Amino acid sequence: MNKKTPLLDTISSPADLKTKSIEELVEVADELRRETIDVVSTTGGHLGSALGVVELTVAIHKVFDTPDDKLVWDVGHQCYPHKILTERRAEIRTLRQGGGLSGFTKRSESEYDPFGAAHAGTSISAGAGFATARDLKDEDRNVVCVIGDGSMTAGMAYEAMNHMGGMHKRMIVILNDNDMSIAPPVGALSHYLSKTVSSKGYRQFRKAGKMMAKTVGLEKPAKKAEHYARDFALGGAMFDALGFYYVGPIDGHDLDTLIPVLENVRDMKNGPVLVHVVTEKGKGFEPAEKSADKYHGVSKFNVITGEQAKSKPNAPSYTNVFAQELIRLAKDDERIVGITAAMPSGTGMDKFGDAFPERMFDVGIAEQHGVTFAAAMAADGMKPFCAIYSTFLQRAYDSVVHDVAIQKLPVRFAIDRAGLVGADGATHAGSFDIGYLGALPDFVLMAASDEAELQRMVATAHAIDDCPSAFRFPRGEGIGIDLWERAEPLEIGKGRIVKEGTTIAILALGARLQEALHAADMLEAQGFSTTVADARFAKPLDTDLIERLAKEHEVLITVEEGARGGFGSFVLEHLAKVGALDNGLRIRPMTLPDVFQDQNKPELMYEDAGLSAKAIATQAIAALGRGDVAKLKLIVGGVVLS
8 A cells, every 4th residue: 555645545446435434535635636746747747737626526426426427527638636536547657658548538448438538618518418318318327527617718618508508408517617717716605605506405495486486477586586696696697598507616625515516416307507616726736836827738847846857959849930930020010910729838829929919819719719800800901820739720620611711811820730749649639731721722731841941931921912821830849950030931832852863752741851851861772862852832732843753753752741631642633633643653642540549759659650761761662662671771960770
């Protein structure tokens, strides 16, 4: 038994919480918090939100019968304590590692995760589906959704609440308000009122009062009086209007309050209920309490001091290069505005906002709104740069098509986290934007092969005023190339030859260019003269360059950090149309595999994906039909590495 966690060691599943007293559960929560801190200090991950829901997690698993009762966590950032309590403690130190536990809830991982999540605002919709399926099957179980106040900026959450309030389905939504953005600090009166309005006695009294008011013709005035009284005391008018019975706000760290309130709402038989719980991000870990933003997502850190381990960068990050180039341009052009969807620091828009506070707009977790917001500003002569992760831009695709592309409005999309992203796995991979944006007419789509190229693509997007444009770039550091003091725009639809050869041509789009160059060195070592080209544009294609590569080489390899149906498909289609495939050209498109890849280090993910230098060289030799794959050696700077 671990001396630090003696009571937690007795919990092998949520069923073990049922026999514990409140006093024991308080100790379990303290030990669970220590365990969570210790785990994340070695794995990295989302710390602040996880620490904020420790008591809430204990209370939920104490009161409800999971996994029979469905528990749906929104986003999943806060699910680490849940994983520890639900038979995964032995594997918890593999969190976010290759082959280990996901950093989010995941159906294939545990029966205690009935619905996977990593994007915000989905939990209430999922809960609504579970509640409806339960009723159609005439089953009797609870459905509980836990959603943070940040996720309540997502319109989808209100769509689901509006739907469920109208259907009067029995489900419980727990609003985890960890920024105190909705309600003031809670006190004894609020605790008392929350227990009161959730109790059976109050509900029976309320029902009798309604019937009496109806009998004497005072139903509407009585309902209005109750509504205003509860709104004054509890702040639940908005949720009442959506058809949810509101309980709260209550202290999310007080098990004496949490457990009886959850027991009361568990026993309600009608309609949806919203329990408003106020928690503190980073609770119980002083560095995280003092600086919640810095401890939302963390690298490995010192448990005593909270100091996070940071490797010395070899080059500036792509995100920072984008931000600095945009700031440079904005100094000379007051029409430039920046838009982000709840990710200012992740996209570099915080830096732009520091420089131009009146020209940066954080729309919250509302990508669809953000894109249409940008479209209207473009329609009125502004120059919007919409900085959104590739995975989150998927949520706004209808707005991209309907409000931007069809109207040919010059919105500029800075697509961060393109390609594979590492520890966040499949839910955050930027795999699909080349295909879904490349399908749109009159859309300029670029991909940066290094940080200096990114500078020029920002400048290019700034110069485009007659159609939408996008430039994609990966997570992490650049390659260390010198940056431009003043980057010039690129010629639209024109790539570049980086290395000249005669036998094999490798045409790379984006950051796989460096691997393509390493592959060329490996091929040259076996006597195969190799051309390497940087496509720069997925749309419009550099058709002259593509046709030249096809005509002058025996083999043409295309390489991209994207899914099937992207750049390689565009190239193949063009070559087929001009008859370039009729004379024996051997062409091999290399894309991400047709699977959702689990988390790992990015370099290992790309190796598994078959997009490493050796994989590119192997593909070229196989297509050529001569050469020895076994003799391929990775050569960097003239040095043989493997």
